[in-house]
Amino acid sequence: MSFLPAIRQLTLTSYRNYQHLVIDLQTRPVVLTGHNGAGKSNVLEALSLLTPGRGLRQAKLNEISCVSQPTRGWVVSAAVENNGGVNTVGTSYEADKSQRRVIRINENTKRDHSALLDLFSMIWLTPHMDSLFLESSSERRRFFDRLVYAHYPSHADYLTEYQNLMRERLRVLQDHGHQHPWLNGLEQQMAEHAVAIASARRQHLKELSPFFLDDPLFPIAHIEIIGDVEHALQDAPALKVEEGLQNIWAQQRQHDYYSGMTNTGPHRSDFIVHNKLSGLTAIQSSTGEQKILLLSILIAQANWQKNNQGSAPILLLDEVAAHLDPARRDRLFNHLINLESQFWLTGTDSDSFDGLRDLAQFFLIEKGLVKTSNL
Ligand SMILES: Nc1ncnc2c1ncn2[C@@H]1O[C@H](COP(=O)(O)OP(=O)(O)O)[C@@H](O)[C@H]1O
Ligand SMILES: [Mg+2]
Structure with a gap:
């Protein structure tokens, strides 16, 4: 079963706690687990910048650069598969050069960020939205x-x-x-x-x-x-x-x-x-x-x-599963699966995701390093 749209590869350069990260993915749901501060939300934030706006933390562009390389700016790029095939989308910020982030679709710079929405869209829920x-x-x-x-x-x-x-x-x-x-x-x-x-x-x-x-x-x-x-x-x-x-x-x-x-x-x-x-x-x-x-x-x-519009958005759900009772958690997984688009879940505890054991691809994040996890 394919979940489209889906991120097929994600590359982060000098992005918060990641100096350089490449993750290869299939068109299936994604579960990121790891301790507090490992870098799970940072990955979701990077993805959220592949849509117009300021991303899921509403961050300032210069806050995002990795503190150990603060003058270099940062880059997020991804291969995104949808019914029309695979497109490369990217966004970057060069410190001191401009106050805007640049958007590229298949190597072409786009002034109008809403061009991204022609390829796919994303929605998210974060702990910050609890209030x-x-x-x-x-x-x-x-x-x-x-x-x-x-x-x-x-x-x-x-x-x-x-x-x-x-x-x-x-x-x-x-x-x-x-x-x-x-x-x-x-x-x-x-x-x-x-x-x-x-x-x-x-x-x-x-x-x-x-x-x-x-x-x-x-x-x-x-x-x-x-x-x-x-x-x-x-x-x-x-x-x-x-x-x-x-x-x-x-x-x-x-x-x-x-x-x-x-x-x-x-x-x-x-x-x-x-x-x-x-x-x-x-x-x-x-x-x-x-x-x-x-x-x-x-x-x-x-x-x-x-x-x-023919396909659901990619859903980014940060720290959602652990706060639901087991019945609601399983029901949530079902509703997400029925959307048939890729969804990303994070949590500290991999047990919360048992219901997705056969379906999702699991990654364990430790201090800015990402490993495929066999759960
Ligand atoms: N600009 C930055 N440069 C380097 N590290 C950063 C930057 N911004 C945030 N961090 C670090 O990234 C780490 C991971 O954050 P986060 O993704 O929120 O963790 P979690 O896995 O709990 O969601 C934190 O320890 C934070 O201090
Ligand atoms: Mg987090």
């Missing part, structure tokens, strides 16, 4: 907006451009006062972007909902968006909502100037997740239940992608 429901709304927006990118790749550009327009409006307010004619044009463009962003979020979450599994161990998550623009789109056509936003921003110019920020818009929206089985919100649930809700959401997203 997703307790943190500030910006973390939740980042998480849910990433799900939306897979559906609307332009969503990422709209978000960036909307941020730029908001900054520009505040600059004009500061430099030229609240009656400057440029403000009308900026607010009109902001309104167009805001409505596109809010509509994409609404549409994606609506399409996602039938893809939740009918499994009491992984309950359905109902995701509610709390946001003025998303809410207005329930009852009014997009053009009316744009007009309404322009009016609000025109009236709020002085207030926004004094507070140094735009006080209304989809950059302030939040997401509330309800467990449909218990009726409780994620915040009211235990840490373990919150993790399970996140897994339910990621599995629904992966099934949506499989159904709509």
Whole structure:
């Protein structure tokens, strides 16, 4: 059985605790085990940089270079197999040369990082995300907006451009006062972007909902968006909502100037997740239940992608298995196998992965060295 897309080879150079690492892989699930600090999460982070964005740790590019060779920058490259064959993708950062990382696909440099999404996509769950429901709304927006990118790749550009327009409006307010004619044009463009962003979020979450599994161990998550623009789109056509936003921003110019920020818009929206089985919100649930809700959401997203785009994303699940009870762990493995894309799991204890003994390829990591493990 082939699990596609799949990483077939991974090479890291001067990447965190790896001076040089090459791993050859088959199109099967991957399990990385090793002690704390061995380098398991570093491997998943390196993989996550093969998609647009800042990877699963949101790290600064210059933090990643191996400390023993800090001026050399770093390189991640991989051979990725999908239905169309094998492609070589890579990303690198050269210290002092630029503030951006470079993306290469089959040796061609790509300015547009979203070109990677034409080949494959990836989603992940890390221990850091255990606090997703307790943190500030910006973390939740980042998480849910990433799900939306897979559906609307332009969503990422709209978000960036909307941020730029908001900054520009505040600059004009500061430099030229609240009656400057440029403000009308900026607010009109902001309104167009805001409505596109809010509509994409609404549409994606609506399409996602039938893809939740009918499994009491992984309950359905109902995701509610709390946001003025998303809410207005329930009852009014997009053009009316744009007009309404322009009016609000025109009236709020002085207030926004004094507070140094735009006080209304989809950059302030939040997401509330309800467990449909218990009726409780994620915040009211235990840490373990919150993790399970996140897994339910990621599995629904992966099934949506499989159904709509032909293949599921590669899943990177860092330290997930050890925190589940044995029944849920086995059920999780089943759900992941049914996606038919490669998934990567990590843990300190190889016993948690007994259910994958015949299927997965196991690697033992010790202080930056990776060995095939016979378990
Ligand atoms: N830039 C860096 N250079 C060298 N080592 C690093 C760098 N960043 C992190 N490390 C080290 O990488 C090690 C492995 O980290 P990690 O992958 O998070 O371990 P784990 O196996 O527990 O997931 C840690 O000991 C950390 O100190
Ligand atoms: Mg780790």
